[in-house]
Amino acid sequence: MPSPSQIPISSYEVAGRFAGRLALFYGMAFGLVGTYLPFFPLWLQAVGIAPSWIGLIIAVPSLTRFTLLPIITSLAERTRSLRGAMIAAALATFAGFTLLGTLQQPVAVLIVFALTCCAWTPLVPLADGYALKGVVRYGLNYGPLRLWGSAAFVVGALGCGLLADLIAADRLIWVIAAMAALGALASFGLQRLDEPPSHAQASPFRASALLRDSRFLAIIGAAALIQSSHAAYYIFASIAWQGAGLDGTTIAGLWTLGVIAEIVVFALSPRFTLSPVLMMLFGGLAAVLRWVVTAQDPALPLLAGVQLLHGLSFGLTQVGTMMLMVRHVPPQVTASAQGYLTAAAGMVMCGASIGTGAIYGRIGLGVYFGMAAMAGLGTIVVWLARRKLETHHPGAQPQSAASGG
Known part of the structure; x- marks a missing residue:
């Protein structure tokens, strides 16, 4: 058996591994946002989509945030599959942006982007929920975990400024898809944190009570x-x-x-x-x-x-x-x-x-x-x-x- 002096070191290592992997995921998730914001409208315009359709398509994420998003986060928690939901959402986001790169018709783009947003918009709330569970379990601080998302956003946005002059506008979607791919890869490194069934049964508090x-x-x-x-x-x-x-x-x-x-x-x-x-x-x-x-x-x-x-x-x-x-x-x-x-x-x-x-x-x-x-x-x-x-x-x-x- 390990001596008592070894136990805190092991605990610190586990906490450090959790923090590092979550910081990487935050970075990839917000790096995706940093490339999406400047590139996606330019790509829509470059493939011939009219401004009226662009406005409608860009509005989709706002709609999913207060319709499907709360349902998805609650379902992930009720089934004690928060990490699995993050992996599935990251993979679906990558698949959605990749599929978008093959489309040009506004109706098709709208439908596929709407489906993509159903997976994409819950990613950060799921990550924040996952982060707070880790904050409680390991005694960590939220701020240093979250700052990597902000840093990656800056890098993504500045990188876009450089790439915009090097890549044809109708190819910009592949930069977004590449960032989504990195986010999907980072999601596999996340540690399991969901509570066991016994804890859920001992704590019958329902989210709707909030x-x-x-x-x-x-x-x-x-x-x-x-x-x-x-x-x-x-x-x-x-x-x-x-x-x-x-x-x-x-x-x-x-x-x-x-x-x-x-x-x-x-x-x-x-x-x-x-x-x-x-x-x-x-x-x-x-x-x-x-x-x-x-x-x-x-x-x-x-x-x-x-x-x-x-x-x-x-x-x-x-x-x-x-x-x-x-x-x-x-x-x-x-x-x-x-x-x-x-x-x-x-x-x-x-x-x-x-x-x-x-x-x-x-x-x-x-x-x-x-x-x-x-x-x-x-x-x-x-x-x-x-x-x-x-x-x-x-x-x-x-x-x-x-x-x-």
């Missing part, structure tokens, strides 16, 4: 409002900056500044002594400040400084949200909870995107005042629920499990 829990509803409602307040930024920032005379390199630099700030927050999050409630409050307030300043059309130096607030408005809000999920969500339903969170965020983001599209054409940068109002509303939700959120759900884990302390 939707009757005011604390959980406050978490996902506030997170959806604060994160969706980035809608105008995601859609119109580059357009507005280009209209203000900024060149492509400067625009890319501004985007990169925001993501770097996000990565720094994720990396340093284990050292934070703030409660998750305060993290969400500061994240929401940072978003309010960010959008109010952005609405004033600030000069480039101030704009660059404002971009650094992305680390708080997005990154700190995300870390606080995940820590609150650990605090208030029983471990056996974390993937289902992620499905509900993503569905809520998808609905709010969809509405915000439609609204900003109508408003931006009329008042331009004034649309950011609306985003500030959304972030402010999310912050108010956290403030009003703060007393309930500072207590633990009886079936969840102590906060130390989330923070690694």
